[in-house]
Amino acid sequence: MDNSYRALNDVLVDLFNDIMDIEQDAIITGEFRDITNNDMHIIEAVGIGEPQNMSSIAKKMSVTMGTLTTSMNNLVKKDYVLRERSEADRRVVYIRLTKKGVRAYRHHAAFHREMIDAVVKGMDEEEKQVLITALVQLKGFFVKYRKDHKRVDKKSKEK
Numbered sequence: 001m002d003n004s005y006r007a008l009n010d011v012l013v014d015l016f017n018d019i020m021d022i023e024q025d026a027i028i029t030g031e032f033r034d035i036t037n038n039d040m041h042i043i044e045a046v047g048i049g050e051p052q053n054m055s056s057i058a059k060k061m062s063v064t065m066g067t068l069t070t071s072m073n074n075l076v077k078k079d080y081v082l083r084e085r086s087e088a089d090r091r092v093v094y095i096r097l098t099k100k101g102v103r104a105y106r107h108h109a110a111f112h113r114e115m116i117d118a119v120v121k122g123m124d125e126e127e128k129q130v131l132i133t134a135l136v137q138l139k140g141f142f143v144k145y146r147k148d149h150k151r152v153d154k155k156s157k158e159k
Contacts, residue, residue, distance in 0.1 A: 027111050032104050034078050040108050042071050043080060048102055051084060051094035062146075080104060 024037040032040070045060045046052050058068045072095065075081045080101040086092035097105060120128055 023111065027108050031100075032107060035075070035080065035104070039071060039075055039080070040104060042068070042075065043097065043101055043104050044108055046081060046095050046097055046101070046105075048097060048105055051096040053086075054093050054095065057095060075101070 020037060027040055028035065028037060035043075042057065042061065045057050054065060054068060054072070058065050061068065072081060072083070076083060078100075079098050081095050082098055084094045084096065086094060119131070123131070
């Protein structure tokens, strides 16, 4: 095993082990102690633009509608999101952030800005592009891995 492989493995393993805990400690604070890191990511998926329908949020989050519905129920109770039925099609439910939800969204976005600023500090544009390329490749690996393993899991269940 060469040194660069070992170094990358150590960094990635440590990063994956720490990132959710560190983010949780950084963003689930003060006013937002009543929600989870997962709730904060749902708030991020809803966003502060146009209201989103449940299926588009579920797709962004790679979760089932049932899982999202359970989380949304909690976020509605805690006054982070509002549900609104479509006037055109009453079966369609739109989700939008409340004022409290927008504050949570901005709090989370500030953490992400701080994280990105720390990562690229001192990098020139070429170094940033190399980092982006490497991370896009890593994301591609995870997307393919998830897709391939869902297919394998589905085949296993069919037997």
